[in-house]
Amino acid sequence: MARILSRTLVLLGAGLLLPGIAFAQEIPRVNVSIGGAQGPRDVAATLQIILLLTVLSLAPAILLTLTSFVRVVIVLAFTRSALGVQQVPPNQVLIGLALFLTFFLMQPVWKEINSQALQPYLAHQITLDEAVRRGEGPVRAFLFSQTRPKDLALFLRLGGVEQPRTRADVPTYVLVPAFLISELKTAFQMGFMIYVPFLVIDIVVAVILLSMGMMMLPPVMISLPFKVLLFVMVDGWNLVIQSLMLSFR
Numbered sequence: 013m014a015r016i017l018s019r020t021l022v023l024l025g026a027g028l029l030l031p032g033i034a035f036a037q038e039i040p041r042v043n044v045s046i047g048g049a050q051g052p053r054d055v056a057a058t059l060q061i062i063l064l065l066t067v068l069s070l071a072p073a074i075l076l077t078l079t080s081f082v083r084v085v086i087v088l089a090f091t092r093s094a095l096g097v098q099q100v101p102p103n104q105v106l107i108g109l110a111l112f113l114t115f116f117l118m119q120p121v122w123k124e125i126n127s128q129a130l131q132p133y134l135a136h137q138i139t140l141d142e143a144v145r146r147g148e149g150p151v152r153a154f155l156f157s158q159t160r161p162k163d164l165a166l167f168l169r170l171g172g173v174e175q176p177r178t179r180a181d182v183p184t185y186v187l188v189p190a191f192l193i194s195e196l197k198t199a200f201q202m203g204f205m206i207y208v209p210f211l212v213i214d215i216v217v218a219v220i221l222l223s224m225g226m227m228m229l230p231p232v233m234i235s236l237p238f239k240v241l242l243f244v245m246v247d248g249w250n251l252v253i254q255s256l257m258l259s260f261r
Contacts, residue, residue: 077192078151080117080158083199084256085110090203091252094210095243096236113253117260124150152184155191158198158260163190202255210239 076082088106092098101109129147132138138146156179167186168175176182217235221227242248 076114078155078188079114080195080260081110081114082192082195083202083259084113084117086196086199087202087206087252087256090199091206091248094203094207095239096210096232097240113256117257118154121150121154148184152179152187155187156182158194159187159191160194160197163193163197166190166193198259202259206252209242213239213242 085106088110092101092106125147128150129138129143132146133140133143164182164187167190168182171183171186173183173186214231214235217238218231221229221231221234
């Protein structure tokens with residue numbers, strides 16, 4: 013199962029996210045038939061196909077959790093919530109923007125996988141196991157660069173793993189959840205910083221309305237235009253996207 017998962021992540025992830033890769037290979041003809049197994053090898057092949065199809069159905073979620081998508085989409089959601097507009101931009105726009113930003117951020121990783129693992133494998137220069145081993149290197153390097161040592165130590169302790177001497181000794185099943193926890197903390201920190209100026213506007217408007225005796229008027233109705241105006245005047249989307257890009261360096 014672990015080998016099938018690794019193969020799916022490296023080959024499908026690189027093939028789907030790298031633009032301009034042409035797979036100049038013959039498309040195999042698929043023949044589906046029902047019959048009795050001739051031996052243990054037939055049963056093993058059937059089980060491998062079932063496991064592969066299961067992993068393929070989970071591949072999008074797996075690929076998104078191993079990239080910058082988590083941080084990007086959370087920060088964008090925080091930005092929309094801080095503005096106080098719950099449906100603008102709509103979810104489809106935020107998800108699309110987060111996906112394209114993820115493609116942009118992960119291009120160096122995918123290019124390295126393509127040059128070191130995918131293209132040599134398609135040229136029959138290396139075996140599939142060697143391609144998987146080479147392809148895991150850039151992905152793990154990206155995960156390590158964005159993972160806090162504290163989170164990594166937490167999962168090493170919870171998993172009962174001995175203190176590794178080098179990064180190569182850290183299991184991937186420990187590295188991935190540590191990376192996700194680090195991404196969540198970083199995204200919430202950035203979201204808090206985005207919230208602060210808009211919270212100040214809400215407080216100021218609420219105090220002014222209270223001093224004028226207009227307690228029945230919702231402060232959100234008055235503060236929303238000022239928050240949108242401030243966001244537009246400072247070119248908020250440019251600042252948010254720039255901060256996201258720089259946070260991965």
